[in-house]
Amino acid sequence: MRLLYTCYDPLLPFELIDVVERLIDMITSTAVPVPTKVRELTNFAIYVLKVAGKRKLRSLNFIVSGNPDEWLVKHTYNVVGVIAQLMCEMRFPFIEAQKVIRTVVLHDLGHIPLRNPLPLSDTPEGGDRYRLHVVLGYRLCRELDLSMDECDAILTHHENFDGSGFMSRRGKTIPFYARLMRMADDVEKLVTDQGVSTFNVMKHFMLYSSKLYDPDMVRWMIATFGPIPTGTTVRIHGEKGMVEGAKDGRLAVVHLGTRNVEYIPFEKLRNMIQPGEME
Numbered sequence: 601m602r603l604l605y606t607c608y609d610p611l612l613p614f615e616l617i618d619v620v621e622r623l624i625d626m627i628t629s630t631a632v633p634v635p636t637k638v639r640e641l642t643n644f645a646i647y648v649l650k651v652a653g654k655r656k657l658r659s660l661n662f663i664v665s666g667n668p669d670e671w672l673v674k675h676t677y678n679v680v681g682v683i684a685q686l687m688c689e690m691r692f693p694f695i696e697a698q699k700v701i702r703t704v705v706l707h708d709l710g711h712i713p714l715r716n717p718l719p720l721s722d723t724p725e726g727g728d729r730y731r732l733h734v735v736l737g738y739r740l741c742r743e744l745d746l747s748m749d750e751c752d753a754i755l756t757h758h759e760n761f762d763g764s765g766f767m768s769r770r771g772k773t774i775p776f777y778a779r780l781m782r783m784a785d786d787v788e789k790l791v792t793d794q795g796v797s798t799f800n801v802m803k804h805f806m807l808y809s810s811k812l813y814d815p816d817m818v819r820w821m822i823a824t825f826g827p828i829p830t831g832t833t834v835r836i837h838g839e840k841g842m843v844e845g846a847k848d849g850r851l852a853v854v855h856l857g858t859r860n861v862e863y864i865p866f867e868k869l870r871n872m873i874q875p876g877e878m879e
């Protein structure tokens with residue numbers, strides 16, 4: 601994984617972390633007029649989608665960790681990165697993608713007035729704080745006069761697909777944006793807060809497909825980032841290689857000896873890379 605950070609551009613610019621921080625400060629400030637907040641939020645969404653749209657490969661290797669005091673900023677940055685790539689790869693209508701990104705920026709801001717210790721408060725173990733942050737986030741979204749799709753998504757972003765969440769919404773009755781965010785939100789928490797490797801993150805999604813996550817969303821996730829995550833060491837044609845990312849149904853594998861990159865269609869992976877040789 602270190603090799604990827606040293607040899608390749610980061611997937612999203614690191615400066616974006618500062619941009620996210622400023623945006624959150626502005627949205628939660630009472631001194632800034634609502635139209636300015638909405639304009640800045642929309643401009644940010646457009647910018648992120650343009651950056652993600654231009655990237656050569658899709659990957660989860662941009663995800664950053666941080667200390668718990670900065671949890672909200674790095675969490676927002678990471679979830680924005682996952683969703684922006686999904687939107688671009690799945691060729692979502694631009695206007696819908698913009699709304700989803702705006703929702704992601706707002707989705708956990710309900711923790712700020714509650715002064716919640718993070719990240720625990722964003723899990724069921726956080727109890728009342730966990731239940732309340734979605735309601736306050738919804739209210740903030742209404743104050744900004746965003747669409748009902750966006751506001752509802754914030755309210756239901758922790759629901760489970762099988763109906764076992766705390767609002768008992770089930771299946772496709774959970775808003776589309778919320779089902780998408782539920783998955784991207786967990787990608788980032790598993791990788792940064794629980795230290796789960798991206799390889800095991802994919803296994804987690806397959807295991808909990810239909811239970812916690814919409815199975816269609818899990819399929820999109822795998823179609824976007826590839827069945828073998830970035831940073832996985834593999835053996836290909838008898839040589840050592842490393843997965844660099846995915847794009848358009850093909851996995852990019854860099855040969856560690858020659859540094860040549862080979863693009864392998866997902867359906868041929870089984871023949872090219874033997875099971876048990878992945879590390």
Ligand SMILES: [Fe+2]
Pocket residue numbers: 707708722733757758
């Ligand atoms: Fe949340």
Ligand SMILES: [Fe+2]
Pocket residue numbers: 675707708722785
């Ligand atoms: Fe979240």
